[in-house]
Amino acid sequence: MWMDERKEKVLQAIIEDYVSTAEPVGSRTLARKYRLGVSPATIRNEMADLEVQGYLEQPHTSAGRIPADKGYRYYVDTLMEDHEATPDEQNRIAQVFDRRLTEVDHLLRETARLLAETTHYSALVVGPRVGRTAIKGVRLVPLEEGRALLVLVTEGGFVEDQVVDMPVEVTMMELQRISGVLNEVLRGRTVISLSRDALAALHHELDRYRSLLSQTLDFLDQSEAPEGDRVFVGGASRMLAQPEFRNVEKVKRLMDLLEEEQVVHDILGAAGRGEPRVAITIGEEIHYREMTDCSLVTATYRVGEETIGRIGVLGPKRMEYAKVVSLVDNVTQRLSEKLSRGT
Amino acid sequence: MWMDERKEKVLQAIIEDYVSTAEPVGSRTLARKYRLGVSPATIRNEMADLEVQGYLEQPHTSAGRIPADKGYRYYVDTLMEDHEATPDEQNRIAQVFDRRLTEVDHLLRETARLLAETTHYSALVVGPRVGRTAIKGVRLVPLEEGRALLVLVTEGGFVEDQVVDMPVEVTMMELQRISGVLNEVLRGRTVISLSRDALAALHHELDRYRSLLSQTLDFLDQSEAPEGDRVFVGGASRMLAQPEFRNVEKVKRLMDLLEEEQVVHDILGAAGRGEPRVAITIGEEIHYREMTDCSLVTATYRVGEETIGRIGVLGPKRMEYAKVVSLVDNVTQRLSEKLSRGT
DNA sequence: TGTTAGCACTCAGCGACAGAGAGTGCTAAC
DNA sequence: GTTAGCACTCTCTGTCGCTGAGTGCTAACA
Numbered sequence: 198m199w200m201d202e203r204k205e206k207v208l209q210a211i212i213e214d215y216v217s218t219a220e221p222v223g224s225r226t227l228a229r230k231y232r233l234g235v236s237p238a239t240i241r242n243e244m245a246d247l248e249v250q251g252y253l254e255q256p257h258t259s260a261g262r263i264p265a266d267k268g269y270r271y272y273v274d275t276l277m278e279d280h281e282a283t284p285d286e287q288n289r290i291a292q293v294f295d296r297r298l299t300e301v302d303h304l305l306r307e308t309a310r311l312l313a314e315t316t317h318y319s320a321l322v323v324g325p326r327v328g329r330t331a332i333k334g335v336r337l338v339p340l341e342e343g344r345a346l347l348v349l350v351t352e353g354g355f356v357e358d359q360v361v362d363m364p365v366e367v368t369m370m371e372l373q374r375i376s377g378v379l380n381e382v383l384r385g386r387t388v389i390s391l392s393r394d395a396l397a398a399l400h401h402e403l404d405r406y407r408s409l410l411s412q413t414l415d416f417l418d419q420s421e422a423p424e425g426d427r428v429f430v431g432g433a434s435r436m437l438a439q440p441e442f443r444n445v446e447k448v449k450r451l452m453d454l455l456e457e458e459q460v461v462h463d464i465l466g467a468a469g470r471g472e473p474r475v476a477i478t479i480g481e482e483i484h485y486r487e488m489t490d491c492s493l494v495t496a497t498y499r500v501g502e503e504t505i506g507r508i509g510v511l512g513p514k515r516m517e518y519a520k521v522v523s524l525v526d527n528v529t530q531r532l533s534e535k536l537s538r539g540t
Numbered sequence: 541m542w543m544d545e546r547k548e549k550v551l552q553a554i555i556e557d558y559v560s561t562a563e564p565v566g567s568r569t570l571a572r573k574y575r576l577g578v579s580p581a582t583i584r585n586e587m588a589d590l591e592v593q594g595y596l597e598q599p600h601t602s603a604g605r606i607p608a609d610k611g612y613r614y615y616v617d618t619l620m621e622d623h624e625a626t627p628d629e630q631n632r633i634a635q636v637f638d639r640r641l642t643e644v645d646h647l648l649r650e651t652a653r654l655l656a657e658t659t660h661y662s663a664l665v666v667g668p669r670v671g672r673t674a675i676k677g678v679r680l681v682p683l684e685e686g687r688a689l690l691v692l693v694t695e696g697g698f699v700e701d702q703v704v705d706m707p708v709e710v711t712m713m714e715l716q717r718i719s720g721v722l723n724e725v726l727r728g729r730t731v732i733s734l735s736r737d738a739l740a741a742l743h744h745e746l747d748r749y750r751s752l753l754s755q756t757l758d759f760l761d762q763s764e765a766p767e768g769d770r771v772f773v774g775g776a777s778r779m780l781a782q783p784e785f786r787n788v789e790k791v792k793r794l795m796d797l798l799e800e801e802q803v804v805h806d807i808l809g810a811a812g813r814g815e816p817r818v819a820i821t822i823g824e825e826i827h828y829r830e831m832t833d834c835s836l837v838t839a840t841y842r843v844g845e846e847t848i849g850r851i852g853v854l855g856p857k858r859m860e861y862a863k864v865v866s867l868v869d870n871v872t873q874r875l876s877e878k879l880s881r882g883t
Numbered sequence: 884t885g886t887t888a889g890c891a892c893t894c895a896g897c898g899a900c901a902g903a904g905a906g907t908g909c910t911a912a913c
Numbered sequence: 914g915t916t917a918g919c920a921c922t923c924t925c926t927g928t929c930g931c932t933g934a935g936t937g938c939t940a941a942c943a
Contacts, residue, residue: 221935223934223935223936224935224936225934225935226934226935235886235887236886236887236888237887237935238886238887238888238889239885239886239887241935241936241937242885242886242937244936245936245937255935255936256895257893257894257895258892258893258894258935258936258937259892259893259894259895259933259934259935259936260894260895260934260935260936261934261935261936299702299703300703333684334683334684336681336683336689338679338681338691340677340679340693340697340699341676341677341693341697344697346679346691346699346701348681348689348691348701350683350684354683354684354687356683356689356701356703358689358691358699358701359642359643360642360643360699432799433776433777433795433799434776434792434795434796434798434799437788437791437792437795438792442788443788444788445780445785445786445787445788445791448780448788449777449780449781452776452777452780453777455777456775456776456777564905564906566905566906566907567906567907568905568906569905569906578915578916579915579916579917580906580916581915581916581917581918582914582915582916584906584907584908585908585914585915587907588907588908598906598907599924600922600923600924601906601907601908601921601922601923602904602905602906602907602921602922602923602924603905603906603907603923603924604905604906604907884943885942885943886941886942886943887940887941887942887943888939888940888941888942889938889939889940889941890937890938890939890940891936891937891938891939892935892936892937892938893934893935893936893937894933894934894935894936895932895933895934895935896931896932896933896934897930897931897932897933898929898930898931898932899928899929899930899931900927900928900929901926901927901928902925902926902927902928903924903925903926903927904923904924904925904926905922905923905924905925906921906922906923906924907920907921907922907923908919908920908921908922909918909919909920909921910917910918910919910920911916911917911918912915912916912917912918913914913915913916913917
């Protein structure tokens, strides 16, 4: 739906004022603080129109207006201006990504912390599916009777591993052979890209070690088990600083949700599917009742060509969208880069 | 300090009532709810005495009494009765520890979650120092030019690893030799138990690979870097359910602290040093101003003989001590057992 | 026809105030 | 040493009225 220029200006002013004050904004304040060039009375008329059209709402008759979901939506889609990360923020980000980290988990935890710190909201990160990252090499390290460590080196030089069982009688030679076969089949590809033929070949070749193979593939795939995805939440307590969560019961319900990995996973997964870069999900668009006062800014990070994980910032609907979008975008780029280039 | 029997009964009743209601308790209520066999007036006299002696305090003149830190201390040291975990709780615990887990981190995260769930308070866990666990075996797995994966199998069959740099020109043979030497020196011992001689021998033998060796020892030791210790917090949001934290700003300050690993580490480290089994730290005894309304029940878990990590439950001072103590004790035993016996 | 000044009206928020209720300490009697 | 009785204290709750910010409507103006 279209909107004439003055209405846009009014809407923009209301949103920006409300974002910074968290108080309903009235026509008089608006006229005083923003140079709209018209009188409060005129603004009142515009506001009444905007309310009828669903862009604004009024907490009660004698209060000012606050933006409705539709208003925020129009703002982020049309009115919001681009925003560059400040040198300070850029430094802070560089600091994290220039460090030498070989554990993906550690990197992601730091990413969550970084996003929370720079945005002052909460940050959510879902770890990558191993099955979606290209594999550089596989090693099978014998540990002790009946167990081995399956070590995976992924694209960026990151290491993932898991203990697997194997028949006790497997010899070193056999282990070498198995690991050779796995290497041959997997090197340079992602598990999900494996053709049926390749898998069949693998099964044929390694039929004797069926249990070991299936554990390996489970580890690589993990697609059936979303709980297998590692979830990192940074700065959950930031929510407590927001005036919309002055109510303890309300904020408790939210924090409880954020402690459930499954939920965080869902939220990030549902938000902004297939969006180009950064996606914004506002209020009721997040399908959790506890989050109707929140918005979510999400993005997808990749390794090479493959989509592998998601990161997001959760804040009040009354969020500094432009700033958050720029930070999320920035961090996503850096993270993808680091995961591709390595260490 | 000693206390006559009736005073003890009064103190006990007040604490137990306050624990369950979070309201100051008056003489009349006390006489009605607990069979103390004396009139409110008598109880009032006892309460006045207890207040003078510092066991109780009065929020304001016309309110009942609440326990002071000293009162809680007397209670947990003298009055508290033992408590057994219920079958339900026992089941819940068994469920976690009977699962097959090969990653220490995963196990500890689950432990934190479990403690939080069963106690309904927040749980803190500090991961073990690798340097304090006995080592069953070491492997060095070549990854790619200049990097190797150092794999450690600890006492209980748990696996820890870290990427280390090495000179590019190291051959497979040499790697085997290094790993052989490491194995010989380390197997069956803890790093901190290594004698100067053993270390010197190691340095002598592996002088050519000095950087690799020092990285290895750093990884094993980590004693300089407490941030290296992994910290897990479970159910931080449980605090929000406590009436003493109805105030958002207050609870925010607490939650902010709990997000800092260093702080959690400090708290657990300071509490109950050298106590036999479960230690209780009350109010001001925790040296953080934000936690003066909290108590902490901590214990140390071990692998074999070695003390290696700590776990604790953080709740309001008004905590169900007996229940928490039994749960912490129970979980500590199970955890130690699992870490010693393995997987 | 769009804009603005003026005005009556609405309603949350705040402070003052009074009454209820829970609890205390003191005194005197048992 | 214990208890009943009583005056007193102080928080909590609800009511009331005022204030101020904000609105919508109307009528005048450009």
